[in-house]
Structures are given as structure tokens and as C-alpha cells.
Amino acid sequence: AQKITQTQPGMFVQEKEAVTLDCTYDTSDPSYGLFWYKQPSSGEMIFLIYQGSYDQQNATEGRYSLNFQKARKSANLVISASQLGDSAMYFCAMREGAQAGTALIFGKGTTLSVSS
Amino acid sequence: DADVTQTPRNRITKTGKRIMLECSQTKGHDRMYWYRQDPGLGLQLIYYSFDVKDINKGEISDGYSVSRQAQAKFSLSLESAIPNQTALYFCATSDAPGLAGPSSYNEQFFGPGTRLTVL
16 A cells, blocks of 8 residues: 555646645554655755654645644645746655654655646 | 765666666765655655665665765665666665654755666
């Protein structure tokens, strides 16, 4: 079974609108961390935001916020006021359980296209 | 200067050739990782190393080997390259988790990637 599921292969949004990128995860470990990374067409991986499983509040970083619903095992990324430069692939990732090491498990990504 | 560097950035090679991808970091992190990204897929873990003497296989280690020459250097080798190893390869580094374990904030820092094409 997929540990990280991103069900939206592609999303389209107009400039200045908000957009939500979905991510659900599967783990039985009570201790885990959830990450979002942005990958522009140039290929590099850019860290956006992090949510720990014990964090009481949803994470926010500038225009990025994470809608963390623990009971539903979802960690959706919300981008407010989209910009043309937000066009990229977005990956949700999880780190879980000490025995699995601390490598990240990635979803397949969502391509976001922002138009003017 | 970049904290995590990868060489080469692009490489085209032929089936059966041995090739080494190198990764260096100046972040002082103990933990280093090699990931592979295929088109339309997320990153998959090839190998990871928690320190110079600790190397572990990831989910797709077949056909690859690694060497942790120093805390700052982690190399990935393809002993006999094949076309389905054509992919974008990323090196990453991180600190060990804090006392809260995997739930603690612990960003992975990625290198710029190496685009490898095996003909």
C-alpha cells in the first residue's frame, strides 16, 4: 500500500487565487513528520513546510500553510495568493519510525500550473 | 556556495559502463541519502548512511553500491549501467532527529541533482 498518496496529478489555478494540494498518508507509528517540497522545472528540491505528528497547530510559512487533519491522516498544502513562480511539481513526504531510518517516503507529486 | 553539491550534474553513458556519482556537503550532517526520481514518480530511496561506518540499503538498492569516504562525502556507483537506470539522482543530508524522534523538525537538504542517461 502507498504510504503517501497524492491524488491530483495536475492542478490549475489563476494568479492570486488560493489552491489546495492534497496529501494523505498511512502509518501506524505515532511519531512521524510530514514535509512538502517544491520542484521547479530546473529540477532542484526546495523545502517548503514541515508538520510534526505531535504539533498542536497547523504549520505556516509565509504563503504556505499545512492543513493537518491527524484523524483523517491528511496533510494538505494550501498556497494562498498563487504566483506564476509557483508553477512546479509539489511533493508530499513523510518520515516515520526510527527502525526505518529517517529517510523520507515521497508521494508521486502534483504538478501545479499557475496562469495569469 | 551550495551546501550540498553533486558531480557530475549531467552524464550520458552506455550500457555496461561503470559510473560514479559523487556528493559532498558542508553542512556537517552525519546522515546522507541517495534518492532516484523517475519521470512522473516521486523520489525513491536507494541507500542511506547514518555515519561513515553505517550504510543501509533503501527500497531500490539493486544495481547500485555506495561508499561513505568521509562524513562529508557519499558516492553512488552503478557497477554496470542499464537503460532503466536513466533517472534524476539526488543526494540529501540531514541531522539526526531530536529527542522527539521522527516527529522532530529535521529538514533534509537536497543537492541539485544529477541527470543520468544510460544509452
